[in-house]
Amino acid sequence: MKYKFCPICGTKLEEKYSWDEGGVPYCPKDDMMYFDTPKPCIIAAVIKDNQILLLKQSYIFKNSKVLVSGYVTNGETVEDTVRREVKEETGLNVGAIKYLGSDYLPSREILMLTFMAKYESGEIEKSSEVEWLDWSNIEDALCEMPEDEIGKRVVKKVLHEIGYKGHKAYRCEIR
Numbered sequence: 556m557k558y559k560f561c562p563i564c565g566t567k568l569e570e571k572y573s574w575d576e577g578g579v580p581y582c583p584k585d586d587m588m589y590f591d592t593p594k595p596c597i598i599a600a601v602i603k604d605n606q607i608l609l610l611k612q613s614y615i616f617k618n619s620k621v622l623v624s625g626y627v628t629n630g631e632t633v634e635d636t637v638r639r640e641v642k643e644e645t646g647l648n649v650g651a652i653k654y655l656g657s658d659y660l661p662s663r664e665i666l667m668l669t670f671m672a673k674y675e676s677g678e679i680e681k682s683s684e685v686e687w688l689d690w691s692n693i694e695d696a697l698c699e700m701p702e703d704e705i706g707k708r709v710v711k712k713v714l715h716e717i718g719y720k721g722h723k724a725y726r727c728e729i730r
């Protein structure tokens with residue numbers, strides 16, 4: 556987000572030169588530069604054997620299941636965010652976490668950091684934000700997530716990570 560006024564004191568921002576960023580909005584009162592940074596968000600595929608955890612949250616997509624996702628909160632690492640969001644939304648604890656690369660959503664200025672997280676312990680206990688939540692066969696995941704383009708990219712990376720060699724998982728993809 557490009558600020559015009561200081562979000563702390565309301566002063567009209569000046570432009571200050573930063574050697575590697577060029578002109579950056581600056582508040583002289585607070586001595587603060589406001590870099591045009593994206594909002595970091597995580598999306599995590601929780602995996603248990605051949606199963607993947609899918610959720611239904613109509614406010615995100617009406618006709619699509621999605622993966623666990625959420626904003627990175629100040630003070631935590633992105634790995635903390637993955638563990639916290641999985642726990643909050645599903646009640647489960649995850650063990651090993653693997654980073655699978657990032658995606659950028661220009662319309663919402665979101666930097667989506669994608670992960671695969673191995674199920675470790677706990678029973679499914681969905682939060683009130685989630686309408687439905689359960690394990691799905693990983694071969695059915697792409698068919699159940701028609702609207703979630705980023706989620707589907709994560710699932711494809713997961714299929715690659717687990718060494719999936721079949722074709723069934725890709726049957727709903729447009730070729």
Ligand SMILES: [Zn+2]
Pocket residue numbers: 561562563564565566582583584585
């Ligand atoms: Zn200020």
